[in-house]
Amino acid sequence: MPEVETPAPDARQAAPHLVAIDWGTSSLRGALLDADGHVLQEQSHARGILTVPAGGFAAVFDELFGTWMRETGARCLISGMAGSRQGWVEAPYCPCPAGLQELRAQVVEVVPGRVAVVPGLSHEDDGVPDVMRGEEVQILGAVALTGIADGLFVLPGTHNKWARVRGGRIAGFRTCMTGEFYALLSQHSILARTIDAAAPLDEPAFLEGVAQAGNGKGLLHNAFGARTLSLFDRQPPAALASYLSGLLIGEELRSQSVGGEDELLLIGAPALVRRYALALDSQGVRTRTLGAEATWAGLHALARLG
Amino acid sequence: MPEVETPAPDARQAAPHLVAIDWGTSSLRGALLDADGHVLQEQSHARGILTVPAGGFAAVFDELFGTWMRETGARCLISGMAGSRQGWVEAPYCPCPAGLQELRAQVVEVVPGRVAVVPGLSHEDDGVPDVMRGEEVQILGAVALTGIADGLFVLPGTHNKWARVRGGRIAGFRTCMTGEFYALLSQHSILARTIDAAAPLDEPAFLEGVAQAGNGKGLLHNAFGARTLSLFDRQPPAALASYLSGLLIGEELRSQSVGGEDELLLIGAPALVRRYALALDSQGVRTRTLGAEATWAGLHALARLG
Numbered sequence: 001m002p003e004v005e006t007p008a009p010d011a012r013q014a015a016p017h018l019v020a021i022d023w024g025t026s027s028l029r030g031a032l033l034d035a036d037g038h039v040l041q042e043q044s045h046a047r048g049i050l051t052v053p054a055g056g057f058a059a060v061f062d063e064l065f066g067t068w069m070r071e072t073g074a075r076c077l078i079s080g081m082a083g084s085r086q087g088w089v090e091a092p093y094c095p096c097p098a099g100l101q102e103l104r105a106q107v108v109e110v111v112p113g114r115v116a117v118v119p120g121l122s123h124e125d126d127g128v129p130d131v132m133r134g135e136e137v138q139i140l141g142a143v144a145l146t147g148i149a150d151g152l153f154v155l156p157g158t159h160n161k162w163a164r165v166r167g168g169r170i171a172g173f174r175t176c177m178t179g180e181f182y183a184l185l186s187q188h189s190i191l192a193r194t195i196d197a198a199a200p201l202d203e204p205a206f207l208e209g210v211a212q213a214g215n216g217k218g219l220l221h222n223a224f225g226a227r228t229l230s231l232f233d234r235q236p237p238a239a240l241a242s243y244l245s246g247l248l249i250g251e252e253l254r255s256q257s258v259g260g261e262d263e264l265l266l267i268g269a270p271a272l273v274r275r276y277a278l279a280l281d282s283q284g285v286r287t288r289t290l291g292a293e294a295t296w297a298g299l300h301a302l303a304r305l306g
Numbered sequence: 307m308p309e310v311e312t313p314a315p316d317a318r319q320a321a322p323h324l325v326a327i328d329w330g331t332s333s334l335r336g337a338l339l340d341a342d343g344h345v346l347q348e349q350s351h352a353r354g355i356l357t358v359p360a361g362g363f364a365a366v367f368d369e370l371f372g373t374w375m376r377e378t379g380a381r382c383l384i385s386g387m388a389g390s391r392q393g394w395v396e397a398p399y400c401p402c403p404a405g406l407q408e409l410r411a412q413v414v415e416v417v418p419g420r421v422a423v424v425p426g427l428s429h430e431d432d433g434v435p436d437v438m439r440g441e442e443v444q445i446l447g448a449v450a451l452t453g454i455a456d457g458l459f460v461l462p463g464t465h466n467k468w469a470r471v472r473g474g475r476i477a478g479f480r481t482c483m484t485g486e487f488y489a490l491l492s493q494h495s496i497l498a499r500t501i502d503a504a505a506p507l508d509e510p511a512f513l514e515g516v517a518q519a520g521n522g523k524g525l526l527h528n529a530f531g532a533r534t535l536s537l538f539d540r541q542p543p544a545a546l547a548s549y550l551s552g553l554l555i556g557e558e559l560r561s562q563s564v565g566g567e568d569e570l571l572l573i574g575a576p577a578l579v580r581r582y583a584l585a586l587d588s589q590g591v592r593t594r595t596l597g598a599e600a601t602w603a604g605l606h607a608l609a610r611l612g
Binding site: 125126128129130131159174175176177178180181184185188189190212215216217218219220221222223224225228229231232234248251252254255256 | 431483527528529530531537554557562
């Protein structure tokens with residue numbers, strides 16, 4: 001098992017007490033935390049739940065984390081899609097508003113006393129339900145790390161989450177399929193013919209897209225501009241992907257009405273978070289950003305509840 | 307050539323004078339018109355320009371329309387993508403505002419005196435160009451057929467066109483990728499897993515989608531509702547496609563601000579036009595509808611200019 005490293009001697013001396021895992025759809029990240037929540041070791045694998053055959057979760061877990069579990073005697077908390085119907089064990093959604101206490105009350109034990117799965121959250125809005133799995137732990141971890149108990153927390157990804165936090169609990173949230181729309185348009189639509197999706201971020205083209213999204217003509221129309229700008233040689237293929245990305249993120253910001261916020265908290269992968277920070281900055285909204293540490297802080301905070 | 311029928315004797319006596327063709331990306335429709343613009347015969351084929359090898363347009367034309375051309379001595383006008391860079395001959399876009407006279411002035415002869423290609427239109431809006439090819443003929447044909455010289459004309463399809471007509475000319479227009487977004491979401495997105503895209507129109511679910519689109523939360527968010535409504539068993543797979551279609555068309559109507567119009571003119575395939583008529587009716591907007599006859603009327607009107 002070359003992917004799992006033996007803890008260093010000083011790690012063992014620090015009395016590690018939690019194996020924290022975010023087991024998503026397409027990938028899996030894990031960290032070994034000490035009693036204070038400090039990260040001793042981390043690992044990540046392309047072993048999302050979609051790669052695990054039915055009944056195979058215990059074996060994959062033991063392969064990747066067995067050494068940590070045996071050598072440290074730690075407990076393990078798992079957030080993310082491992083708690084979905086297609087995961088290791090189904091942990092039913094916890095309704096909003098919800099904080100650490102509500103999540104803790106619905107944790108599902110897989111190996112009693114050792115391994116448990118954290119539930120996701122659901123939220124009902126105008127008769128339509130919304131769901132998240134994994135992001136609730138990142139949000140509550142960010143609350144713990146920053147001390148911000150009231151605000152708008154944005155988690156960019158394939159399916160972005162916009163969460164309203166009040167009094168340290170998640171009051172409600174919305175999902176935006178912005179990342180998936182970008183993939184569909186840049187890979188499968190008529191735009192795919194002229195877009196160089198592998199090109200690096202072109203900031204001016206990106207911000208031009210963000211600004212265009214504010215024209216009030218709607219995404220269904222504005223997206224076609226990525227076609228015609230190419231047809232008339234107004235944007236090179238290398239800039240079009242950034243322009244389209246700007247159109248989509250701009251549309252997301254417009255429809256989520258962020259204008260009233262002074263500061264947003266962004267949690268996610270640095271390259272994507274940077275795009276949101278750029279777009280928000282162009283609209284006069286300040287941002288603070290967090291990465292994987294939010295997940296570990298959230299699982300640590302949950303574990304401390306016992 | 308079984309697809310081309312010999313004109314009936316009475317057709318020949320009526321002095322047919324125009325072979326009218328709408329040659330699009332994926333399909334081709336043609337009609338033999340008499341001197342008054344009456345349709346004597348029609349044919350349609352899955353022989354869009356994407357199916358024609360480079361240099362092969364004359365041969366396909368002769369195969370499908372040679373009999374009509376030889377037996378009647380008619381002229382032929384072709385609208386649509388046949389005039390694009392990938393078509394038979396490129397007919398550069400005619401800028402808006404444009405009516406029949408402007409189009410006529412930019413017709414490109416392919417076989418001098420016999421076969422000519424009609425240009426498409428371009429329109430510049432806030433620094434972003436927009437284009438159409440084929441729809442301009444349908445719109446001007448609809449003006450000729452209905453006598454409506456001022457109004458909003460909507461042509462649903464893969465890439466919908468919203469055209470403002472003033473004084474019988476096309477003042478400007480916008481493209482909306484609504485049809486393509488529907489195809490992308492229902493076939494390639496996470497929604498595809500639970501949508502039965504082949505299910506017939508479910509009017510209540512469709513109108514529920516139209517209404518949801520008005521909630522101001524944006525398409526990027528609302529589309530995810532088609533996922534969660536399924537996850538919570540609130541919409542059966544057979545209704546989800548209609549719900550998603552309603553979300554998209556509702557978003558299009560919202561962003562194109564049709565509220566100020568008393569009546570819209572819809573031109574297109576009956577099944578799709580019906581959805582727009584239903585959605586608009588739910589918002590108190592009356593509609594008139596036209597089909598293929600608009601194309602023939604437009605090409606006939608152009609041919610009469612000589």
